[in-house]
Amino acid sequence: MTQTSAAGGTGGDGDPGGARRPEVPGRSLVLLRHAKAERPTTAPDADRPLTARGHADAAAAGAWLGHGGYLPTVVLCSPAKRTRQTWHDVALGMAAPPIRPLGVPAGQTAPAPTAAAGTGPAGGGAVPAVRYDQRIYHGHAADLLELVRGTDPAADTLLLIGHNPAISELSTLLDPVHADPEGLRTSGIVIHRIDGEWADVRAQAGPIVKWHTARG
Helix, strand or coil: CCCCECHHHCCEEECCCCCCCCCCCCEEEEEEECCCECCCCCCCHHHCCECHHHHHHHHHHHHHHHHHCCCCCEEEECCCHHHHHHHHHHHHHCCCCCCCCCCCCCCCCCCCCCCCCCCCCCCCCCCCEEEECHHHHHCCHHHHHHHHHCCCCCCCEEEEEECCCHHHHHHHHHCCCCCCCCCCCCCEEEEEEECCCHHHCCCCCCCEEEEEECCC
16 A cells, blocks of 8 residues: 655545545445554553644544544544544544534535534534453454454444554455555554445455545
8 A cells, every 4th residue: 555645744645546436335444543652661551642743643533534424433442542542632633524424425525514512523423432442452453353343233434543563464454455564654544445244354355445644
């Protein structure tokens, strides 16, 4: 997966074909590596917070996902501090762009209605179900795949926020042809199309439809 520079210096952005095309119906698996974190210290690794740049990049990731209509129904997140903070900032970032109301397919946008209290990240429907799972912090690609397979069948968009190398290895497992051999950068996003049920997701059966490296 070749990273290309987006206008305005907002990070790599594109699809495997190098040109925009209409989205193919299907479920969307959004893989997001956590934003830039503080360097390791004597504190436990799981307690490393985001840097100021990391907070800005995570918010930019949320705005990009919102503009694209990729608002999650379910969020699976590592319990590490940097991934928790990434999700918090992503959710805030989704509040700015046009949202995807219920019934509008992922990858399509619609005019944003007035946000209402108690609604989801951009005022768009129900708040997503968020689950923090230790396996995302310690696990491998196979562990992440099992978590994906256990997603609520009613969910159409799953956001998985994790760490390298596992998050990048999962992307490679699903689409070895187009996955970036260098892996996801911090705040890197890759969106895989999932045809069929979450429970049936398997290797080499989740084509990449878009990718982006968010920079605030």
